[in-house]
Amino acid sequence: MERLRERFEPLGAFVLWSKEVFVSIVAHRLNVRDLLYQMYFIGVKSQSVVFITGAFTGMVLAAQTYFQFHRVRMDHATLAVVSISMCAELGPVLAGLMVAGRVGAALAAELGTMRVTEQIDALRTLAAHPIDYLVVPRFLATVITMPLLTAASIAIGIAAGYGMCRIYLGTFASYAYDNMVKYTGAEDFLTGLIKALFYGGMIGIISCYKGMTCREGAEGVGRATTEAVVYSSITILISNFFLTLVLNKLLQPA
Amino acid sequence: MIEARDLHKSFGAHQVLAGVTLRIQKGESVVVIGRSGGGKSILLKHLIGLLQPDTGDVIIDGESIARMSERQLLRVRRKFGMLFQSAALFDSMTVAENVGFVLRREARSHPEEIRRKVAEALDMVELSGIQEKKPAELSGGMRKRVGLARAIVYRPEIVLYDEPTTGLDPIVADSIDQLIVNVRERLQVTTVAVTHDMRSARRIGQRILMLHEGRIHFEGTPEEVFSTKDPIVNRFVAGVADTRNHNF
Ligand SMILES: Nc1ncnc2c1ncn2[C@@H]1O[C@H](COP(=O)(O)OP(=O)(O)O)[C@@H](O)[C@H]1O
Ligand SMILES: [Mg+2]
Numbered sequence: 001m002e003r004l005r006e007r008f009e010p011l012g013a014f015v016l017w018s019k020e021v022f023v024s025i026v027a028h029r030l031n032v033r034d035l036l037y038q039m040y041f042i043g044v045k046s047q048s049v050v051f052i053t054g055a056f057t058g059m060v061l062a063a064q065t066y067f068q069f070h071r072v073r074m075d076h077a078t079l080a081v082v083s084i085s086m087c088a089e090l091g092p093v094l095a096g097l098m099v100a101g102r103v104g105a106a107l108a109a110e111l112g113t114m115r116v117t118e119q120i121d122a123l124r125t126l127a128a129h130p131i132d133y134l135v136v137p138r139f140l141a142t143v144i145t146m147p148l149l150t151a152a153s154i155a156i157g158i159a160a161g162y163g164m165c166r167i168y169l170g171t172f173a174s175y176a177y178d179n180m181v182k183y184t185g186a187e188d189f190l191t192g193l194i195k196a197l198f199y200g201g202m203i204g205i206i207s208c209y210k211g212m213t214c215r216e217g218a219e220g221v222g223r224a225t226t227e228a229v230v231y232s233s234i235t236i237l238i239s240n241f242f243l244t245l246v247l248n249k250l251l252q253p254a
Numbered sequence: 255m256i257e258a259r260d261l262h263k264s265f266g267a268h269q270v271l272a273g274v275t276l277r278i279q280k281g282e283s284v285v286v287i288g289r290s291g292g293g294k295s296i297l298l299k300h301l302i303g304l305l306q307p308d309t310g311d312v313i314i315d316g317e318s319i320a321r322m323s324e325r326q327l328l329r330v331r332r333k334f335g336m337l338f339q340s341a342a343l344f345d346s347m348t349v350a351e352n353v354g355f356v357l358r359r360e361a362r363s364h365p366e367e368i369r370r371k372v373a374e375a376l377d378m379v380e381l382s383g384i385q386e387k388k389p390a391e392l393s394g395g396m397r398k399r400v401g402l403a404r405a406i407v408y409r410p411e412i413v414l415y416d417e418p419t420t421g422l423d424p425i426v427a428d429s430i431d432q433l434i435v436n437v438r439e440r441l442q443v444t445t446v447a448v449t450h451d452m453r454s455a456r457r458i459g460q461r462i463l464m465l466h467e468g469r470i471h472f473e474g475t476p477e478e479v480f481s482t483k484d485p486i487v488n489r490f491v492a493g494v495a496d497t498r499n500h501n502f
Contacts, residue, residue, distance in 0.1 A: 121304050122342035125335070126356050126404070127328045 017212075018205055021139060024131045031137060038141035043149070046102045050095045050149045051156050057090050058082060058157030062164035075169055079180035082161035087188040088195075091154035093240050096199035099146060100232035104207040107138055108228035111211025112221040120212070130212065139204035146200025147193045154192060187251040195243050202239070203232045255280055256412065256446070261300055261310035263293075270296050271307070272468030280411075283438055283445040285459030287452065287479075287490065292465055294448035295339065295416050301446065302334050302414060303327040335405030335443075336414040341397040343389040349376070349400050350385035356408045375407035376400075378440070379433060395426035399433070406437060413437065415447035419454045431457040452491055456480075464490065 065081045111134060114120050120130050158180075165173040207228040214224040256278040263271040270293040278284050288294050299305040300312055303319045311320045319330055343352050354372045357363050363371070376382055379399040389397060398418060405413060418434060419427035431454050438445045447458050448465075455462055456476045464472040464479070464487055472479070472487050479487060489495075 117345075118338045118340055118342035119344055121299070122336070122338055122344070124304055124324070124327075125302055125331055126359075127332050128355075128359060129324060129328060 013213075014209055017209055020131055021135055021205065021208075024129070024136050025140070028129075028132050028136075030140070031133075034133075034137040035140055038137045039145050042099075042103050042141050042145045045106065046099050046145075046149060047152070049098045049102055050153045053094045053098050054086075054091065054153030054155075054157040055160040057094055058086060058160035059164050061085060061090070061157075062161035063168075066165070066168050070168075075172065076175045076179050077183075078169075079158075079161060079165055079173075079176040080183040083158050083180045083184045084188050086154050086157040086161070086192075087184065088191045089240070089244070091157060092150050092192045092195035092199060093236060095146065095150040095153045095196065096203065096236040097233055099142070099149065099200070100203050100207075100229055100236065103142060104203045104228045104232045105225050107142075107204070107207040108211040108214070108225045109221060111135075111138075111208060112214035112224040115212060115214045116216060116218075116220055135208045135212065138208055139201070142204035142207075143197060143200040146203070147196040150192060150196035154189070191244075191247045191251060194247060195240065198239065198243065199236050202235045206232045206235065255313075255315060256301055256444070257313040258297075258301065259311045259313070261297070261307045261312070263296060263300065263305065263307050269468055271300070271310075273310070274465070274468070274470055276463060276470055276473075278444060278446060280444055281442060283458060283460045284447075284463060285455040285461075286446070286448040286463045286465055287450060287455050288448070288465035289490070290450055293468060294450075294465055297465060298336075298414050298416055298446070298448050302331060302336055332408070333411045334414060335408070335410035335412070337398065337401045337405050337416065337418060339416040339420065341389075341394075341401035343397055343400055343404070345389050347389075348385065349387050349389070349392075352389070352400060353404045353407050355404060360408075371407055372403075375403040378406070378437065379403045380429075395422050395430065398422070398430055402433065402437070406441060406443075409441065410443065412444040412446065415445070415449075415458075417449050417451075418447060418458075419449065419451050424453075427451070427454060428457075430454075434458050452493075 062078060062082045065078045066075065069075055069078055069081075111120075114134070120134075123130055123133060162173065162177065165176050169176060210224040210228040210231070214220045258274055258276045261271045261274040262269070274297060286294055286297065296305065300307055303312070303322065307320055311318050313319070314330055314333065317330065319327060322330065344355070347355075350369070350372050351358075353375055354368045357368045357371060372385065373382070376384070379402050381396060381399050381403070384392070384396070384400075389400070392400065415434060418430050422430065434445065434447065435458060437443065445458065447455075449455055459476055462474060462476055462479045463470050466472075466486055472482065472484055474482065480491060482488065
């Protein structure tokens with residue numbers, strides 16, 4: 001029992017802290033300028049990696065699907081597979097993992113450094129609540145930016161996949177395109193966006209928590225940064241499975 | 255008035271404060287001395303509510319703050335200014351943004367008025383015209399001055415100093431001591447400083463407390479500290495290591 005408590009105490013602390021973040025979002029005035037600045041920063045930092053990931057994933061997916069489908073003469077279904085996979089699974093998950101690496105690490109390192117150099121204590125003596133002032137704008141910025149980045153990544157992935165189809169199928173690519181439009185529903189895209197929103201929230205809250213509770217010294221900052229990335233990524237991969245099941249039940253027409 | 259009652263604080267098995275009791279009157283200037291790692295910073299952070307004691311209480315102007323929530327504390331902390339050991343300037347902001355931080359957040363003053371108050375505070379710490387510099391461009395002594403300007407610009411009643419002269423050369427250290435005395439005289443603030451620098455303690459303090467093994471071991475005027483027969487105080491003042499006892 002004691003062992004069990006020891007294991008779950010850190011999780012409890014995290015949950016209580018998250019609750020404070022939500023209270024702050026609801027009950028305290030948000031500094032819109034800070035939010036826009038953070039969104040700009042997060043967007044700029046991650047757009048190139050997210051776009052490259054989207055493009056190459058779309059292309060390799062198209063190529064591999066074509067190789068397999070060509071044998072069973074289903075070439076015309078290639079793009080539909082690409083688009084549904086990109087929208088519902090690969091777009092949000094890969095964008096999430098890339099953003100966890102770029103933004104999650106940066107958030108944890110920034111807040112962690114502020115903590116070990118006493119800047120967070122200084123903030124508190126200057127009558128500013130660190131959650132209102134530092135965490136909320138960063139958290140909301142990741143939540144808002146992730147779906148935008150994901151949507152762009154999906155679009156680029158599909159476009160790149162279409163490019164591959166042109167190469168393999170030539171003029172028949174337009175059949176594949178028609179099939180894609182026919183079989184990809186709004187619910188697939190919506191699934192991706194809801195996932196992205198959720199992953200953005202997870203990356204934001206985990207990384208900010210790791211930064212704000214960072215241990216002393218350079219070692220503490222390094223560790224907080226690594227843990228922010230690892231925990232965000234694991235959370236994305238595990239929750240993706242459950243989100244797929246739940247969203248499928250909620251969104252797909254029976 | 256600041257009052258600490260029987261403060262205890264441990265980190266894991268390591269007990270840092272073991273029953274600290276002290277009382278500081280309005281307008282007084284008190285220095286807490288003690289060895290490095292002896293818990294001086296920890297004690298100071300309890301007085302302003304940055305840390306909560308395991309047991310015991312801190313009372314500021316009759317109000318118990320030991321069990322207040324962070325949001326309630328924000329109001330109490332408006333009475334305090336604090337200068338951190340490392341100055342703890344916000345490194346993403348310019349000097350002017352650092353010093354004007356509280357004024358800008360309270361949004362009660364016009365930007366022009368904030369600029370004037372920031373310039374005035376920088377004047378008081380004898381650093382004019384560096385408003386647009388970033389903290390990384392400043393020397394250690396300048397950072398401490400900017401930190402002090404940031405702590406006094408909103409006219410607190412109490413100013414806390416954590417090792418104001420540590421890590422500075424003797425000349426700069428002396429000018430910081432002078433500044434602390436000036437600030438006290440001009441703004442009529444209660445001053446609480448912690449330091450292991452005896453020279454500095456003698457200059458700033460009207461009363462000196464010695465923190466030893468988690469308790470206030472000795473208290474008196476600077477003259478009393480220098481003339482006492484107490485062996486622990488004597489060794490600290492003279493800077494002699496106790497060769498039988500290497501647990502520092
Ligand atoms: N967050 C913390 N966790 C664990 N131990 C701490 C923490 N902060 C301080 N300590 C320990 O408390 C003791 C007193 O620290 P401090 O108040 O900084 O000493 P000083 O008198 O030099 O200011 C030190 O031994 C330090 O290792
Ligand atoms: Mg200290």
